[in-house]
Amino acid sequence: MRRMLDQAHLEESRRVRVLIASVKRAAHGLATNPPDGPILHLEGAPHMQFVMDRPLWTPTIQAEFDVIPQIASSALSETALTELAATFYISEDVLFDRIERMLADRDVVTLGQLTERFQIEQGLAELVSYVALASKTPPHRVLGRSV
DSSP, X not given: OHHHHHHHHHHHHHHHHHHHHHHHHHHHHHHHSOOSSOSOOOSSOOOOOOGGGSOSOOOOOOOOOSSOOOOOOSOOOHHHHHHHHOOOXXXXXXXXXXXXXXXXXXXXXXXXXXXXXXXXXXTHHHHHXXXXXXXXXXXXXXXOOOO
16 A cells, blocks of 8 residues: 555655746747737736735615604504404315315316316415415316417
8 A cells, every 4th residue: 555655655745846947948938939819818908906905894874764764653553453363374174165066067177167167365475375276186287388
């Protein structure tokens, strides 16, 4: 094992010496016969970052407002609480039952046919629930169509 490591180390040292010699030859060739044009072309101006070039501390800017906010009343009205509590829930069981009733008459049902027979009562959330239900139950599937 030691001989293998020594052999690998010797080969690596030999490779490094060959690379250094080729760099020296290239540098000597450039020194004796310099090219007519530039050797290296930089795109854009060089950007240098010096450690002490940036400011040490800048004061923070204090925000000033012309309008003072008014304090809201702490008492909530009963109608506001009722509206907050009256959030709707879309029952997937009801939607699944509707789909099954439509599929009893025919083999394939589109979302348009469902919405014609059963009116949308809860808006876009109900439509999204139909699509989600059809995509996660095995006998149903959603066929996309680009418009």
